[in-house]
Amino acid sequence: MKIINIILLSCLLTATGQAATLPDQPHISVSGNAKIHIKPDTVRIEFQAIAMENDADNAKQMVDQQVQQVLSQLQKSEFDQALLTRADVQLRPEYEYIEKKRTQVGIKATRNLSYQLDDVEKLNKLLQILVKNDISNIGQINYSLKEPLQWQIKARDMAVQDSISKAEGLANSYHSALGNVYSINYQTHNAQPILMRAMESDQVAPSYQNNQIEINERVEAVFLLKP
Incomplete structure (x- = not known):
């Protein structure tokens, strides 16, 4: 019996809370939605x-040599060296395991790097530089937007207009007139970057033109109806 009473009380509180968010006079509750697709204008390559050498010094030296070669080629190809993170x-x-015995075969040196490229058109050229300089492990390619906020605002405004259009359409269909907005519920949604899979050294990255960043916005609004 106590459990039933608790459940009933919970339902009552929920219903009361929902009712408190709505006006006592005639109204319309609508949701506005908007979705836009934008070509990415920046990309980060990891x-x-x-x-791997017989000793640590030689392994580190080989890795340092690879990085220096990459830096040199970036400069020759007019890429900004400062955008390379090391x-x-x-x-x-x-x-x-050699003859069922665990045997050390060398020392492996690894250095993680990433490059922030602000001209997506140059991606293939950058990848060619990496491959030509013995960078065989090309990992994640992260497409994104330099200024995502302006696109989020645009999508949000479109969602607002969608909610107004829906509310006006419903009011007209019911031979009523739309009044002022009573309440608005909105939660921002961050633009999701595009993550490409890791590639083999001899593969070429897909054209970014086939990839677009999707921004979704949603608003919920309650409009009063004119008497």
């Missing part, structure tokens, strides 16, 4: 310089 070199022993 990759690794990797080398993490510290990570060293770890590599093992193989």
Whole structure:
């Protein structure tokens, strides 16, 4: 019996809370939706310089050499070197099982790097530079927008207009007139970047023109009806 009473009380409170958000006079509740697609205008490429040698010094030296070669080619190709982000070199022993015995076969050096490219048209050119300089592990390619806020505002305004249009249409259909807005419920939605899969060194990235960033906005509004 106590459980039933608790459930009934919960339902009553929920209904009361919902009723409190709506006006006592005639009204219309609508939701406005908008969706826009935009071509990305910036892209971040993540990759690794990797080398394995007999000792740590040689492995690190090989990785440093790869990075320097990449920097040199970026400069020659008129890419901004400052946009290349470099993490510290990570060293770890590599093992193989030889005749059922775990045996160290070398030291592997890895350095994580990323490049923020503000001209998406140059992506393939950048990838070619990486491949030509022994960067075989090209990872995630992250397409995004330089100024996502302006597009979110545009989509939100479209959603607002959609809600007004729906409310006016419903009011006219019921031979009534739309009054002022009573309440608005809105939660922003961040633009979702496009993440491409890791590629093999001899593959070319898909054209960004086939990829678009989708922005969805939704508003809920309650409009009063004129007497």
